Amino acid sequence: MQHLDEGTIHSWLDGALGAVQARDAELHVATCRECAERVAEARGLIAASSRILMALDHVPADVVPAAARQVAVAAAVPMPMVAAAAPRAETPARRSWWGHRYARVAAVIALVAAGTLVVARESGRDAAVPPVSQRAHVSDSMAVAGAPPAPAAVPNHPPVALGGAARRESSAPAAAAKSAAAPRRDTGAPPSAGSAGGSVGGSAFGTERAKTDAMSSALQASRANAPRALAVKASAESNQVVASPPPRLVATDTVQRGGTVVRRETYEVDNQHVVLEAQLPPGTPNEQARGVPAPAPAAPAAADSASMNANMSPVVIRVIRWRGTDGVDYTLSGPLSADALQRIRVALGKG
Amino acid sequence: MDDAERLFRTYHPMLVRYLTRRLGDRDWAEEVAQETFVRALRQDGLINERAWLFTVANNLVRDDARRDARRRARLELLREEMRDEVVEPEPLSLERAQDAALARRAVNALAERDRLALLMREEGLSYDEIAQALQLSVGSIGTTLARARRRLVEQYEALRESQRGSTGHAAS
Numbered sequence: 217m218q219h220l221d222e223g224t225i226h227s228w229l230d231g232a233l234g235a236v237q238a239r240d241a242e243l244h245v246a247t248c249r250e251c252a253e254r255v256a257e258a259r260g261l262i263a264a265s266s267r268i269l270m271a272l273d274h275v276p277a278d279v280v281p282a283a284a285r286q287v288a289v290a291a292a293v294p295m296p297m298v299a300a301a302a303p304r305a306e307t308p309a310r311r312s313w314w315g316h317r318y319a320r321v322a323a324v325i326a327l328v329a330a331g332t333l334v335v336a337r338e339s340g341r342d343a344a345v346p347p348v349s350q351r352a353h354v355s356d357s358m359a360v361a362g363a364p365p366a367p368a369a370v371p372n373h374p375p376v377a378l379g380g381a382a383r384r385e386s387s388a389p390a391a392a393a394k395s396a397a398a399p400r401r402d403t404g405a406p407p408s409a410g411s412a413g414g415s416v417g418g419s420a421f422g423t424e425r426a427k428t429d430a431m432s433s434a435l436q437a438s439r440a441n442a443p444r445a446l447a448v449k450a451s452a453e454s455n456q457v458v459a460s461p462p463p464r465l466v467a468t469d470t471v472q473r474g475g476t477v478v479r480r481e482t483y484e485v486d487n488q489h490v491v492l493e494a495q496l497p498p499g500t501p502n503e504q505a506r507g508v509p510a511p512a513p514a515a516p517a518a519a520d521s522a523s524m525n526a527n528m529s530p531v532v533i534r535v536i537r538w539r540g541t542d543g544v545d546y547t548l549s550g551p552l553s554a555d556a557l558q559r560i561r562v563a564l565g566k567g
Numbered sequence: 568m569d570d571a572e573r574l575f576r577t578y579h580p581m582l583v584r585y586l587t588r589r590l591g592d593r594d595w596a597e598e599v600a601q602e603t604f605v606r607a608l609r610q611d612g613l614i615n616e617r618a619w620l621f622t623v624a625n626n627l628v629r630d631d632a633r634r635d636a637r638r639r640a641r642l643e644l645l646r647e648e649m650r651d652e653v654v655e656p657e658p659l660s661l662e663r664a665q666d667a668a669l670a671r672r673a674v675n676a677l678a679e680r681d682r683l684a685l686l687m688r689e690e691g692l693s694y695d696e697i698a699q700a701l702q703l704s705v706g707s708i709g710t711t712l713a714r715a716r717r718r719l720v721e722q723y724e725a726l727r728e729s730q731r732g733s734t735g736h737a738a739s
Contacts, residue, residue, distance in 0.1 A: 222717075223710030232694040232709065258713070265716040268723050269689050271670035272588035274663050466663050484662065487731075533720070551724075 220244060220251050225258045260533030263549035267491040270480055273469055463490070463560050483560065490550030490560055494540075540566050571608050575645050578620050579604065581690045586624060588686050591671050599627050618696035621687055625700060669730065673723035681715035688712055 220228070220241055227233050228241045245251045463483035481492045535549040536557045546566050548557050579600060586596035603624045613619050674682055680701060687697050694708040703711065 221710075222713040223707075225709075226713040226716070227694065227709030230688070230694065230709070230712070258716075261713075261716040261720055264720045264723075265685065266689060268670045268673060268719055269588055269686065271663070271666045272591070272674060273584060274667040466660070466666065489666070 219248065220254065222254070222258065225251070225255055226262070229255070229258055229262060259535055260549065263491065263535055263547070264533040264551070266480075267482060267489060267549070270467060270469055270482060270491070274467065463563055483564070485550075485552070485556075485560060488551050490548060490552065490557065492564060492566065493547040493549075494544045494566070536561065571604075572645060574607055574616060575604055578617060579645075582620055582624060585621065585686050585690045586628070588674070588689075589683070590628065599624055602627050615696060615699065617692060618699040621690075621692065621696070622700040625683060665730075669723060669726050672726055673719055676722045677715055677718055681711055681718065684708060684711045685715040685719065 224233070224237075224241060228238060233241060245255055463485045465481060466484050466489070467480075467482040469480050478493055478495045481494075483490050483492065533549055533551055534554050534557055535547060536554060537545065537547045538561070539545050544566075546561075548561055548564075550557060550560075552560070582600045582603060583593075583596050586599050587593050590596050590599070603620055606623055606627075607613065607616075607620060610619070674686075677685070680703070683701060684697050684703075687700060692700070694705050697703070697708050698705040
C-alpha cells in the first residue's frame with residue numbers, strides 16, 4: 217500500500233474515514249514505521265492546534281469586570297490584544313465601564329499599588345524565612361521521597377485520538393496509537409514515570425491550584441538537571457539550589473464534543489505550555505490507574521519535514537494518556553519529552 | 568422546552584465560542600450568534616442544524632449582521648437564564664493575554680478557509696458539516712485541516728520564538 221498522505225492521516229485520526237479506508241490505514245500504519253511516525257506527529261499537531269485555539273477564548277470583552285479586584289488584571293491587557301479586535305459597533309452596556317478614562321487611570325494605580333505592596337512586604341520579610349523557591353524545593357524533596365515514580369505501565373488502555381469528535385467516532389485512532397508506539401520501543405526510549413502511587417487521585421478538577429502546589433515536588437526535583445531548569449541562588453552562597461517552577465494553571469475551559477464533555481486545562485512549565493484534557497465517558501467504571509506511553513514523536517529529520525517552512529524548526533508535540541483513579545480519561549500534551557510530561561502528570565496529581 | 572429554546576441551548580455556547588475565536592471579540596461574537604438564531608427561528612425543518620447555523624454565522628460575519636430587536640430580546644433573556652450554565656473564561660492575566668495575542672496572530676496568518684475549517688472542527692463539526700458550511704468537497708477537508716494545523720502550530724511557535732528573542736534582546 218502506498219504511504220498515507222497527511223490529509224488521510226488527519227481524516228483517520230478525526231474518525232472521518234470510512235470503515236474500509238480506516239482498516240486499510242490501520243493495517244498500513246501497523247507495518248510502516250514512517251507512517252507511524254507521521255501519525256504520531258499528526259496527533260501532536262492536533263493537540264497543539266487545539267491548545268492554541270483554546271487561547272483565543274480569552275478576549276478583551278471578557279476582561280471587563282465588575283469586581284474591583286479584577287481592575288489590575290484588566291489593566292494588564294496589552295494593547296495588541298485590543299487592537300486585534302476587528303472594528304465593530306460598541307456595546308455600551310458592557311464597554312462603558314472600561315471605556316471611562318478615570319477607570320483606566322484607577323486600574324493603573326491599583327496595579328502599581330499592588331506591586332509596591334508586594335515589594336514592600338518582601339523587603340520586610342524576616343531573613344530567616346527562606347525564599348519561596350527554596351521552601352518549595354525542600355518540600356519537594358520530601359514529597360518525592362515519599363512517592364517515588366512508578367515504572368511505566370503496560371500500554372493496554374486503548375488510546376483515543378485528539379481533537380474534535382475523533383474520540384467517539386472511530387476506533388481507528390486507537391490502532392494508530394498502537395502502531396505509533398512501536399517505533400518508540402524500537403528506539404529504546406527510556407521508560408516513562410508512571411503514576412505516583414496513592415498520592416494522587418480524588419476529584420478531577422476544582423482544586424487545581426492547591427494540587428499544583430502540593431504536587432510540584434516531583435516535578436521540581438526531577439527537573440533539577442533539566443537544561444531549562446531555573447537556577448535559584450539562595451541567600452547563602454554555599455546553599456545554592458536549582459529548582460523549576462511548578463506547573464502553573466493559565467487557562468481552563470470546557471468543550472462539548474458530541475455527547476462528551478471535555479475539560480481542558482493549560483499549564484505553563486518552563487515557558488512551555490502543556491494541555492491537560494479530561495473526559496468522563498458516561499458509564500465508564502473506575503479502573504486501576506494505568507499509564508500509556510506517548511506515541512513516538514517524529515524524528516527531527518522526519519520525512520515530511522521538507523514540507524515545513526525552512527525558517528521554522530519542526531515542533532514536536534508529545535502526548536500521554538492515562539485513566540485516572542477517578543475513572544477519568546486524561547490526555548496531556550505539549551512540546552516536552554515524554555518523561556517530562558509524565559513528571560508533570562505526577563505533579564498535577566491526576567491519578 | 569420548545570424547539571427554539573432547544574436549538575439555542577444546544578448550539579449557542581459552541582457557536583459563540585467559534586465566533587469568539589474567529590473574531591477575537593466576545594461581544595461581536597454574541598451579536599452574530601444572536602442574529603444567527605434569529606434567522607434560525609424563521610426557518611422550518613432544518614435538516615442539519617449545526618451545519619446550517621455555522622454556515623449562516625459565517626455569512627453574517629461576511630455581510631455584517633443586521634439586527635432584529637424583538638427576537639433578540641427574547642434570545643437575550645434565554646441567554647441570561649443560561650448564564651450560570653455557560654462556562655465563562657476567567658479574567659485575563661498578563662501571560663494569558665500575551666498567549667491569546669500570539670494565538671490570534673497565528674490564527675490570523677492562516678488562509679480563511681483553513682482557519683474556518685479548523686475552528687469548526689474544534690467545535691466538533693464533522694467533515695460533512697464543515698464541507699457543507701464552506702462549500703468544499705468532503706474529500707478535501709482532511710487535507711485542509713492537516714495544512715491548517717501544521718501552519719498554525721508552526722506560525723505560533725515561530726511567533727513565540729520571535730517574542731522570546733526580542734525579549735532577550737531587550738533585556739540584554
